[in-house]
Amino acid sequence: MSRSTRLSRRMASLGGRKALAAFITAGDPHIDYTVPAMRALVTGGADIIELGVPFSDPEADGPAIQAASERALAAGTRFQDVLDAVARFRETDDSTPIVLMGYLNTVLAQKAFAERAQHAGVDGLIMVNLPPEEAEEFRRDHAGQALDLVFLVAPTTSEERIATIASQASGFLYYVSFKGITGADRLSVEDVAAKLALIRRKTDLPVVVGFGVKDGETARQVVTVADGVAVGTALVRVMAETTGGVDAVTAALTARVAEFREAMGH
Amino acid sequence: MRKVVGNSVSKGSNYNQPSEDGHFGQFGGRFVAETLTAALDDLSALYERMRGDGEFLAELDRDLSEYVGRPSPLYFAEHLTRHLGGARIYLKREDLNHTGAHKVNNTIGQALLAKRMGKPRVIAETGAGQHGVATATVAARLGLACDVYMGQEDVERQSLNVYRMKLLGARVIAVQSGTRTLKDAMNEALRDWVTNVDTTHYIIGTVAGPHPYPMLVRDFQSVIGREARAQILAAEGRLPDVLVACVGGGSNAIGLFHPFIDDVDVRMVGVEAAGLGLSTGQHAAPLNDGRVGVLHGNRTYLMQDDDGQIVATHSISAGLDYPGVGPEHSYLKDIGRAEYAAATDDEALEAFRLLNRTEGILPALESSHALAWAVREVPAMDRDQLVVINLSGRGDKDIMTIARRDGIVL
Numbered sequence: 001m002s003r004s005t006r007l008s009r010r011m012a013s014l015g016g017r018k019a020l021a022a023f024i025t026a027g028d029p030h031i032d033y034t035v036p037a038m039r040a041l042v043t044g045g046a047d048i049i050e051l052g053v054p055f056s057d058p059e060a061d062g063p064a065i066q067a068a069s070e071r072a073l074a075a076g077t078r079f080q081d082v083l084d085a086v087a088r089f090r091e092t093d094d095s096t097p098i099v100l101m102g103y104l105n106t107v108l109a110q111k112a113f114a115e116r117a118q119h120a121g122v123d124g125l126i127m128v129n130l131p132p133e134e135a136e137e138f139r140r141d142h143a144g145q146a147l148d149l150v151f152l153v154a155p156t157t158s159e160e161r162i163a164t165i166a167s168q169a170s171g172f173l174y175y176v177s178f179k180g181i182t183g184a185d186r187l188s189v190e191d192v193a194a195k196l197a198l199i200r201r202k203t204d205l206p207v208v209v210g211f212g213v214k215d216g217e218t219a220r221q222v223v224t225v226a227d228g229v230a231v232g233t234a235l236v237r238v239m240a241e242t243t244g245g246v247d248a249v250t251a252a253l254t255a256r257v258a259e260f261r262e263a264m265g266h
Numbered sequence: 267m268r269k270v271v272g273n274s275v276s277k278g279s280n281y282n283q284p285s286e287d288g289h290f291g292q293f294g295g296r297f298v299a300e301t302l303t304a305a306l307d308d309l310s311a312l313y314e315r316m317r318g319d320g321e322f323l324a325e326l327d328r329d330l331s332e333y334v335g336r337p338s339p340l341y342f343a344e345h346l347t348r349h350l351g352g353a354r355i356y357l358k359r360e361d362l363n364h365t366g367a368h369k370v371n372n373t374i375g376q377a378l379l380a381k382r383m384g385k386p387r388v389i390a391e392t393g394a395g396q397h398g399v400a401t402a403t404v405a406a407r408l409g410l411a412c413d414v415y416m417g418q419e420d421v422e423r424q425s426l427n428v429y430r431m432k433l434l435g436a437r438v439i440a441v442q443s444g445t446r447t448l449k450d451a452m453n454e455a456l457r458d459w460v461t462n463v464d465t466t467h468y469i470i471g472t473v474a475g476p477h478p479y480p481m482l483v484r485d486f487q488s489v490i491g492r493e494a495r496a497q498i499l500a501a502e503g504r505l506p507d508v509l510v511a512c513v514g515g516g517s518n519a520i521g522l523f524h525p526f527i528d529d530v531d532v533r534m535v536g537v538e539a540a541g542l543g544l545s546t547g548q549h550a551a552p553l554n555d556g557r558v559g560v561l562h563g564n565r566t567y568l569m570q571d572d573d574g575q576i577v578a579t580h581s582i583s584a585g586l587d588y589p590g591v592g593p594e595h596s597y598l599k600d601i602g603r604a605e606y607a608a609a610t611d612d613e614a615l616e617a618f619r620l621l622n623r624t625e626g627i628l629p630a631l632e633s634s635h636a637l638a639w640a641v642r643e644v645p646a647m648d649r650d651q652l653v654v655i656n657l658s659g660r661g662d663k664d665i666m667t668i669a670r671r672d673g674i675v676l
Contacts, residue, residue, distance in 0.1 A: 056575040059453040060299040104560040109574025129297040154301035180461040
């Protein structure tokens with residue numbers, strides 16, 4: 001699928017630059033933080049924003065992102081709040097792609113999801129528990145044709161299946177760097193390099209590597225073989241650990257993202 | 267693309283579900299993180315081979331008869347029948363199995379699969395602790411390492427089973443996230459499995475989860491219905507009018523129902539936990555008061571709010587305290603082959619006491635929900651009608667809970 005979307009345009013315009021996808025959970029610790037935090041990610045050098053949709057049962061996430069989801073839900077965050085945050089962000093930034101990341105059930109529960117998401121300015125979806133076999137039906141009944149569906153490829157994904165996944169995916173492929181949950185410290189650059197070589201034989205889509213990209217040094221090593229990295233837990237931790245209100249949190253976020261950006265080159 | 271059969275299937279005849287890719291109509295499927303797909307493919311392939319493998323089936327049969335103690339009796343509950351004054355009531359005595367519930371039928375089968383996969387470790391989720399005990403039991407016997415995930419709230423209300431699992435050599439991991447009950451234990455077990463998938467088999471305890479679990483757990487539990495069918499034919503010379511079983515995830519119910527599914531004149535009733543009452547929202551009855559969604563790898567009816575968040579459930583019975591239900595039950599509901607009623611905490615307790623006093627049998631609180639349906643409905647039935655109730659487990663584990671409600675400190 002080669003439509004022109006914010007995501008495809010951004011990936012195409014990177015040139016030699018490696019993509020930095022930055023994740024935070026919407027509504028963590030309160031929805032008032034979300035738009036300033038998104039802007040802070042861009043200021044720090046993020047190319048793509050992955051906005052986590054809080055869910056009661058985040059079965060693929062480690063403790064840090066689980067806790068972020070729980071904080072967001074405890075603060076009363078609803079799906080419409082997430083879309084409203086995207087729309088407010090779009091008032092000042094019309095070029096940074098926004099990908100909602102989360103679990104199917106929160107999307108399935110929405111009426112007119114595709115229209116509302118596009119209207120707000122969402123560009124794509126990463127649904128952790130959506131298999132490519134269900135993608136066609138999911139597009140037809142829920143996601144519509146305009147949003148990019150980003151799929152995950154895992155260390156255990158067979159070669160044949162990589163091709164199936166790539167045929168359903170658009171924007172980029174998200175390579176899960178190890179067997180495990182978000183935030184675990186198990187990434188091996190050699191293993192990632194070997195699998196990426198396999199993936200590139202099956203698809204021309206850019207490949208972004210996530211799970212376990214914990215610091216700038218890891219990011220630097222990963223982008224020697226990947227088109228970009230996704231950083232989540234490290235940023236969610238900054239949000240959880242920084243006291244002093246919105247300004248302090250956004251400053252700390254920008255600084256942390258900049259560390260990754262610096263290590264990956266500009 | 268898969269063939270969509272959906273509601274076009276006639277009411278149960280020549281029933282052949284799930285489809286090759288694990289769908290029961292619109293339900294079921296395999297909605298999991300990509301990392302797990304390969305393990306699920308491997309498990310499916312192995313199971314396809316084993317279900318026709320004479321040696322495997324012989325080993326399974328031998329374990330079920332010599333270790334579990336099958337067949338379990340189908341007991342004519344003469345005194346309960348007389349007390350209620352309606353249909354003749356038979357109890358399928360799964361409470362007499364080794365470890366005290368139907369759960370072991372499945373763990374025996376899955377442990378044999380784990381052994382053939384050469385995986386040295388098994389994990390399980392548990393609510394009331396019966397599945398955890400049944401898993402720890404087979405793990406002890408086969409020399410497998412065993413970790414059981416259990417919500418902190420359940421660890422507290424089922425302390426007897428926690429200690430039992432420890433005696434069996436299992437590690438019990440108390441889960442602190444979310445609502446700290448069965449669903450959160452399942453989340454944590456999935457996180458463990460995705461991390462240790464090379465060395466670990468996840469023994470899911472009910473007919474939920476991603477394909478092939480709903481199918482293979484059903485198949486292992488179907489020994490209940492196969493036996494009951496032969497036993498009622500031997501005792502009465504005909505099939506029963508009604509089958510009744512409690513439904514949390516629904517493994518004991520599907521085990522009883524499945525062998526009767528083409529007998530379209532046999533009515534099948536699943537009984538969910540109505541908790542404090544269906545109208546209060548404080549219950550665990552997704553088939554009565556839920557909406558279709560995706561959780562724990564499958565599409566099914568779920569207890570959720572209008573924003574797609576899974577809501578906290580309530581039941582006096584930890585084993586029914588789950589916001590989802592096996593996808594095949596959702597399918598059987600939608601095609602009208604089975605019906606799903608509900609019983610409140612109070613109704614279950616009343617039935618619990620009644621069975622103790624009339625038959626000298628201590629039922630699990632889960633099974634007491636099925637009994638409660640009978641207490642409500644059987645008096646209006648004809649005396650020549652036959653009802654088979656699945657007594658899925660025994661109630662020793664619940665004595666503390668009930669004593670506490672009575673204000674008694676043991």
